[in-house]
Amino acid sequence: MVRQRTINMLLVLVLAVSAYGQGTGKARIEGEWKGEWDKTPVALNLTAKGKDLTGTFKNRIPCGIYCSEGQTTAEATADIQDGKVDGVNLRFKCDVPAPEGRSFTVTFQGVVQGDRLTLTPQGSADIHPFVLKRN
Numbered sequence: 001m002v003r004q005r006t007i008n009m010l011l012v013l014v015l016a017v018s019a020y021g022q023g024t025g026k027a028r029i030e031g032e033w034k035g036e037w038d039k040t041p042v043a044l045n046l047t048a049k050g051k052d053l054t055g056t057f058k059n060r061i062p063c064g065i066y067c068s069e070g071q072t073t074a075e076a077t078a079d080i081q082d083g084k085v086d087g088v089n090l091r092f093k094c095d096v097p098a099p100e101g102r103s104f105t106v107t108f109q110g111v112v113q114g115d116r117l118t119l120t121p122q123g124s125a126d127i128h129p130f131v132l133k134r135n
Contacts, residue, residue: 027088027112029053035132037119044117044132046080046090053083057094078103088112 033044037059046055056077063074076097083092090110095103107122115134121127 029085029090029112029117032135033117033132034135035130037121037130038128042130042132043135044080046083048085051085053080053085053090053092055080055083057096059097061097062099 029046029048031046033046035042041060043058044055045058046053048054056079058075058077060073061076062072078095078097081093081095084090088111090112091108093105093107096106097103108119109122110117110119117132117134118129119132120129
């Protein structure tokens with residue numbers, strides 16, 4: 001009898017843990033994510049409130065004649081725009097900083113899988129997905 005009760009309790013515990021992990025379909029999106037996009041260091045700092053996503057996009061860009069002596073790159077930051085979260089999926093726009101004060105608008109689609117965020121830039125056939133990891 002005691003053995004059967006123990007087995008039943010373990011079964012309930014296993015089912016509860018499984019349900020907790022899959023129940024909401026929500027991912028832990030908030031925080032800092034780092035990686036590389038076309039060999040350029042990138043960092044995202046994300047905040048989610050409901051379905052709204054905000055934050056910043058940082059990258060390092062060649063700074064050419066605008067660099068201080070001995071410097072070849074500079075960190076540039078841009079705000080995330082029109083960000084949305086739907087479970088483990090996210091989407092946002094960003095004016096990605098480029099050399100000499102220029103920028104270009106890119107829409108990103110992403111999927112969070114644990115501590116990995118795979119982002120796919122939209123709108124160009126030659127841009128490949130890249131992976132960021134939770135910092």
